[in-house]
Amino acid sequence: MSETLHPTDLYQLDASLTESQRAIAARVRAFVDGEVLPCIAEYHDREEVPRHLLPGLARLNILPILLDEKPDYIAYGLAMRELERGSSTLRSVFSVQGGLVLHAINKFGSNEQRARWLQPLATLDSLACFALTEPHFGSNPSGMETRAEKTAGGYRINGHKRWATNGTAAEVALVWAKLDERVCGFLIETNRPGMDMRPIKGKISFRTSETAELILNNVELPETALLPGARSLGGAMSCLNQARYSIAWGTIGAAQACLDETISYLKERFQFDNKPLASHQLIQHKLAWMAADLTTMQLMALRLGELKCAGQEQPAQVSLAKMHNCRKAIEIARTCRELLGAHGILTANHVMRRMVDLETVLTYEGTEHIHTLIVGSELTGIKAFS
Ligand SMILES: Cc1cc2nc3c(=O)[nH]c(=O)nc-3n(C[C@H](O)[C@H](O)[C@H](O)COP(=O)(O)OP(=O)(O)OC[C@H]3O[C@@H](n4cnc5c(N)ncnc54)[C@H](O)[C@@H]3O)c2cc1C
Numbered sequence: 001m002s003e004t005l006h007p008t009d010l011y012q013l014d015a016s017l018t019e020s021q022r023a024i025a026a027r028v029r030a031f032v033d034g035e036v037l038p039c040i041a042e043y044h045d046r047e048e049v050p051r052h053l054l055p056g057l058a059r060l061n062i063l064p065i066l067l068d069e070k071p072d073y074i075a076y077g078l079a080m081r082e083l084e085r086g087s088s089t090l091r092s093v094f095s096v097q098g099g100l101v102l103h104a105i106n107k108f109g110s111n112e113q114r115a116r117w118l119q120p121l122a123t124l125d126s127l128a129c130f131a132l133t134e135p136h137f138g139s140n141p142s143g144m145e146t147r148a149e150k151t152a153g154g155y156r157i158n159g160h161k162r163w164a165t166n167g168t169a170a171e172v173a174l175v176w177a178k179l180d181e182r183v184c185g186f187l188i189e190t191n192r193p194g195m196d197m198r199p200i201k202g203k204i205s206f207r208t209s210e211t212a213e214l215i216l217n218n219v220e221l222p223e224t225a226l227l228p229g230a231r232s233l234g235g236a237m238s239c240l241n242q243a244r245y246s247i248a249w250g251t252i253g254a255a256q257a258c259l260d261e262t263i264s265y266l267k268e269r270f271q272f273d274n275k276p277l278a279s280h281q282l283i284q285h286k287l288a289w290m291a292a293d294l295t296t297m298q299l300m301a302l303r304l305g306e307l308k309c310a311g312q313e314q315p316a317q318v319s320l321a322k323m324h325n326c327r328k329a330i331e332i333a334r335t336c337r338e339l340l341g342a343h344g345i346l347t348a349n350h351v352m353r354r355m356v357d358l359e360t361v362l363t364y365e366g367t368e369h370i371h372t373l374i375v376g377s378e379l380t381g382i383k384a385f386s
Helices: 018-037 040-046 052-060 073-086 088-108 111-122 233-268 281-309 315-339 341-345 351-363 370-381
Strands: 128-131 145-150 154-165 172-179 182-189 195-199 211-222
Touching: 018 052, 018 073, 052 088, 073 088, 073 233, 073 281, 088 111, 088 128, 088 154, 088 172, 088 182, 088 233, 088 351, 111 154, 111 370, 154 172, 154 182, 172 211, 182 211, 182 233, 233 281, 233 315, 233 351, 281 315, 315 341, 315 351, 315 370, 341 351
Parallel strands: 128 172, 145 172
Antiparallel strands: 145 154, 154 211, 172 182, 195 211
């Protein structure tokens, strides 16, 4: 084996990073190794959220990157990659807080909303959730039933949202509702009368995430709750593209961790003629294909990051990376689980926990089907959905 090639960075992409990009990746990696991996399996088993990790996550200073005048999206992507080595659920805290809510307020908010929320959200002093999905409208949010109506002092909202990540811990919810048939965003403190946030329990995937259902019953809001710059579903979609970008990077971390752990195991596990499993041809064949898939994931994310830093990324490019990297990550996790044999089903060995969490990642922020339709529409010029 070559001295210089790392099994999960065969094209030496990390060598092309800047010092500061490498520094943030190392900082997040150290936190994940020291604080997350030693405890996350137990929290997963208990279906409990490791809230004690939040202060340490805040000190990593990841979200302020997004508020820079010219954000280094590659540095941000690397942070997402390293977080998801630990858990897709922790990466999701950031994708929702940063890509969805912080982005929405920064892009569509009033000066007053920016002054009130950007800082506490960037430092994780306040948590936020993004409530778009409803019980009857997931892939097709344009059908949403949640309604806002104008009142003398502001707005009144009624509706039902489901699957909001960070929901039960959130101080503020960005709720999407129709006002005169136009989809608008409202920033709502979760302790307002009429807001009922209920935990969704019994999940097999995302057991360490605070997933909530929101019932909005005659919630009265001031004028200042409305995001003035978002007056169509396009506003919500622009936020989703930010979060999808972080998924394209995060899934690399999950896949790298599965592959790293599996290669180590295969070198130490002896079967047939007292030879390590890693020496068998069928096993090496599987490892080589996983390395190829991982490398395409890395190349795609890095190029997307370059386009994003240049302000040139297109929604179809983000969809392609989200759809491809989720699919490849889950395939790698499943193959690694298989190669670990019985050992692979234990939560303590992380691979199967990553695999079941990736089932959510494949589904949220636009399912794989929906992203294929976005890419298909780009390829053909024909929209297969409305
Ligand atoms: C743990 C978790 C966290 C989440 N966090 C959030 C959050 O923070 N905020 C939020 O708003 N939402 C969140 N979601 C919701 C998520 O975005 C939705 O689950 C997703 O958009 C899919 O919607 P659905 O589950 O209703 O599936 P459906 O829309 O009912 O789709 C079911 C299946 O049909 C397929 N399908 C649908 N339409 C088509 C079509 N036209 N052609 C082909 N196939 C199609 C889908 O791809 C899918 O495979 C979360 C979900 C989970 C599981």
